[in-house]
Amino acid sequence: MTNVYVHGVGMTQFGTFVDRTMKDLLLDACIQALKEAGNPKVDAVYVGNFMGGSIYNQEILGAIVANELGLGFIPTAKVEGACASGGIAVRQGVIGIQSGEYETVLVAGVEKMKHASTADVTQAINAAMDNDSNEKRAGLTFPGFFGVLANRYFYETDASKKHLALVALKNRENAIHNPLAQFRKPATLEEIMEARMITNPLGLFDCSPMTDGAAAIVLSSKKSPVHVRASAQSSGPTQMQDADDLLSIPAIKESGRLAYEKAGVGPEDIDVVEIHDCFSMTEMLAIEELGFFRKREGWRAVEEGRTKVTGDKPVNTSGGLLSRGHPIGATGISQLYQLVHQLRGTAPNQVEGNPRLALSQNLGGTGSYSVVHILERV
Amino acid sequence: MKIFACTNCDYHSVTSKYTCPKCQQGKLQETEVSASGTVYSFTDIHIAPAEFAHIAPYTVALIQLDEAPVKVTARMDAEVQIGDSVELKGLEEGAFIYTKAD
Ligand SMILES: [Zn+2]
Numbered sequence: 001m002t003n004v005y006v007h008g009v010g011m012t013q014f015g016t017f018v019d020r021t022m023k024d025l026l027l028d029a030c031i032q033a034l035k036e037a038g039n040p041k042v043d044a045v046y047v048g049n050f051m052g053g054s055i056y057n058q059e060i061l062g063a064i065v066a067n068e069l070g071l072g073f074i075p076t077a078k079v080e081g082a083c084a085s086g087g088i089a090v091r092q093g094v095i096g097i098q099s100g101e102y103e104t105v106l107v108a109g110v111e112k113m114k115h116a117s118t119a120d121v122t123q124a125i126n127a128a129m130d131n132d133s134n135e136k137r138a139g140l141t142f143p144g145f146f147g148v149l150a151n152r153y154f155y156e157t158d159a160s161k162k163h164l165a166l167v168a169l170k171n172r173e174n175a176i177h178n179p180l181a182q183f184r185k186p187a188t189l190e191e192i193m194e195a196r197m198i199t200n201p202l203g204l205f206d207c208s209p210m211t212d213g214a215a216a217i218v219l220s221s222k223k224s225p226v227h228v229r230a231s232a233q234s235s236g237p238t239q240m241q242d243a244d245d246l247l248s249i250p251a252i253k254e255s256g257r258l259a260y261e262k263a264g265v266g267p268e269d270i271d272v273v274e275i276h277d278c279f280s281m282t283e284m285l286a287i288e289e290l291g292f293f294r295k296r297e298g299w300r301a302v303e304e305g306r307t308k309v310t311g312d313k314p315v316n317t318s319g320g321l322l323s324r325g326h327p328i329g330a331t332g333i334s335q336l337y338q339l340v341h342q343l344r345g346t347a348p349n350q351v352e353g354n355p356r357l358a359l360s361q362n363l364g365g366t367g368s369y370s371v372v373h374i375l376e377r378v
Numbered sequence: 379m380k381i382f383a384c385t386n387c388d389y390h391s392v393t394s395k396y397t398c399p400k401c402q403q404g405k406l407q408e409t410e411v412s413a414s415g416t417v418y419s420f421t422d423i424h425i426a427p428a429e430f431a432h433i434a435p436y437t438v439a440l441i442q443l444d445e446a447p448v449k450v451t452a453r454m455d456a457e458v459q460i461g462d463s464v465e466l467k468g469l470e471e472g473a474f475i476y477t478k479a480d
Contacts, residue, residue, distance in 0.1 A: 122428070134474055139433070148420060151460065152418065155460045196424075197424045242391060246449075
């Protein structure tokens with residue numbers, strides 16, 4: 001199969017940008033990535049985006065990118081997979097190159113959320129649940145789903161709210177050093193523990209924020225120092241009541257298993273990780289599902305600092321969704337932005353010892369989609 | 379309560395599916411069981427979407443039914459803890475509303 005390499009990455013600052021349009025953010029990230037790649041001839045464009053249509057009244061993002069950048073009459077598409085839109089878009093680029101159809105693909109992700117009211121954004125986000133269900137009618141929400149998981153996790157383990165707070169604190173500390181992150185102010189464990197409750201036991205710091213931002217990546221079959229060693233995707237239950245084991249998110253587990261199989265490596269070989277911490281509880285489950293720590297023991301690893309930048313399995317050195325920010329369609333690509341820099345040795349919170357293998361995991365919905373990519377420094 | 383059981387394996391669900399997701403061979407057949415159960419987990423929703431804002435904070439629980447290997451998502455009429463015995467109070471605009479058992 002054709003090998004796929006990363007030739008350039010780009011990313012805007014994440015945060016609140018009232019004076020910038022969605023197109024402006026999207027093109028900014030694309031131009032950064034293309035410049036870094038040496039402005040190659042692009043054969044196709046994929047754009048990850050979730051709510052451009054519903055809250056920004058803007059679709060056709062693929063054609064807009066090709067047109068504004070003067071890329072010619074090439075094929076383009078917008079890709080939607082809730083919060084995994086960016087990761088799925090990257091995967092379409094990878095598959096397009098692996099098939100032999102394209103040599104070089106530009107993949108971008110963008111979301112503009114901060115111009116809209118919280119109620120409108122919340123409603124748009126809820127489109128990523130199965131809304132024709134008794135579960136939605138009962139009033140379950142996204143943070144609600146992870147709140148239910150967290151209470152069961154506490155019930156079955158010796159973990160407590162403090163362990164979730166330690167996840168949030170770690171990611172906040174990492175974001176302080178990331179110039180592109182949304183939240184760069186320090187927070188204390190006490191502040192995190194005592195923050196306003198959203199869905200018991202999850203408080204404000206346990207939930208990822210609303211964010212404006214964009215990220216982009218240029219992939220090609222031509223060689224570069226960063227190889228896409230594996231791209232894998234899975235789907236899972238769209239309703240909580242269908243979960244076989246509530247403390248498992250099978251889409252994460254299965255996409256991880258497939259990625260390890262394709263790459264011919266195991267969780268023990270991975271040097272640095274970006275995972276989808278839409279909630280602190282999600283990071284706790286994902287580090288278990290991806291095989292870094294044993295089931296129901298992720299909290300111990302967090303307590304021992306093993307997922308810190310200085311730990312043996314550094315997770316979310318960018319600050320993660322919780323503090324780097326979560327511009328939905330851009331999130332999956334911003335994970336790769338951080339990992340490419342880790343492999344080049346130029347990342348904020350650079351992991352020591354020349355990391356060689358890096359893993360990203362991007363989740364959509366309440367476990368509906370999961371995408372895993374494994375990158376390798378060659 | 380109406381639930382669905384696979385004709386070929388031990389899969390059960392509160393919602394119907396075209397094909398059994400477990401064995402991918404059986405069909406799901408409707409069957410009737412008691413709605414009584416115990417709270418498997420729960421959360422109290424303080425920040426609610428617009429349509430539920432007027433009842434916030436409210437409790438959503440995942441109920442393990444007593445008579446079948448099925449879990450049901452429901453809204454509670456009061457706060458609960460994991461392990462509480464609960465029973466169906468009724469349906470409200472497509473939502474199961476549960477209450478604590480005596
Ligand atoms: Zn079956």
